[in-house]
Amino acid sequence: MIHFENVGLRYGMGPEVLRDLTFDIPKKSFQFLTGPSGAGKTTLMRLLFMSLHPTRGLIRMFDRDISSIGRDELPLLRRRIGIVFQDFRLLDHMTTYENVSLPLRVRGKDESTYRSDVIELLKWVGLGERINVLPPVLSGGEKQRVAIARALIDQPEILLADEPTGNVDPPMAQRLLSLFIELNRLGTAVVIATHDLTLMDKVDARRMILSEGRLDIYD
Numbered sequence: 479m480i481h482f483e484n485v486g487l488r489y490g491m492g493p494e495v496l497r498d499l500t501f502d503i504p505k506k507s508f509q510f511l512t513g514p515s516g517a518g519k520t521t522l523m524r525l526l527f528m529s530l531h532p533t534r535g536l537i538r539m540f541d542r543d544i545s546s547i548g549r550d551e552l553p554l555l556r557r558r559i560g561i562v563f564q565d566f567r568l569l570d571h572m573t574t575y576e577n578v579s580l581p582l583r584v585r586g587k588d589e590s591t592y593r594s595d596v597i598e599l600l601k602w603v604g605l606g607e608r609i610n611v612l613p614p615v616l617s618g619g620e621k622q623r624v625a626i627a628r629a630l631i632d633q634p635e636i637l638l639a640d641e642p643t644g645n646v647d648p649p650m651a652q653r654l655l656s657l658f659i660e661l662n663r664l665g666t667a668v669v670i671a672t673h674d675l676t677l678m679d680k681v682d683a684r685r686m687i688l689s690e691g692r693l694d695i696y697d
């Protein structure tokens with residue numbers, strides 16, 4: 479589904495942050511992306527979301543060479559990806575419910591077909607009492623869970639989550655992990671960038687380890 483070949487990335491005239499990355503992310507796979515702070519995890523997530531372009535090498539996403547994808551095509555391709563950014567990127571003028579429903583509304587789905595699913599998912603992530611509030615009054619951990627619910631609600635082909643359990647306590651981290659596992663069981667490829675060793679030890683999943691810009695993979 480995703481193929482990287484000798485991919486390198488530098489910001490401006492700086493040094494190469496990612497070097498010679500060659501790997502595949504198969505359909506329905508589950509992997510953790512880890513490595514020390516500054517190793518390039520967020521940068522790799524941005525490449526996977528096509529919000530950064532490589533400075534060298536080839537990236538194929540959904541069987542398309544990304545260098546041949548026009549700006550006008552990007553939004554449609556991105557709809558196939560669910561993403562949880564480190565800074566959440568919620569829309570402050572929309573309620574929790576509306577933020578989570580957004581991917582479905584954009585697809586033109588009728589609210590009657592998804593309302594109960596959105597509410598059920600919000601309850602599952604512990605936000606049953608926060609359905610009608612606006613993001614500015616939520617805590618960091620609550621915002622993170624809204625961002626996760628929004629990324630999951632439309633069962634994307636791939637889920638990219640950058641430190642998705644960074645702001646929650648261990649029981650909630652476990653609950654979120656089981657949500658990712660269930661999504662994966664339903665067919666979504668999952669990539670979770672994390673420093674959390676306890677979280678990684680709970681799943682027998684592939685580990686992609688970045689160090690000094692290079693990637694090692696342990697299947």
Ligand SMILES: Nc1ncnc2c1ncn2[C@@H]1O[C@H](COP(=O)(O)OP(=O)(O)OP(=O)(O)O)[C@@H](O)[C@H]1O
Pocket residue numbers: 489492495513514515516517518519520521522
């Ligand atoms: N917009 C940018 N311009 C210049 N350099 C950048 C930019 N974003 C990241 N970098 C540099 O690229 C390197 C990798 O950063 P990145 O944020 O991808 O690491 P990370 O592994 O996600 O770190 P952390 O675990 O702390 O979130 C770092 O040296 C960082 O300073």
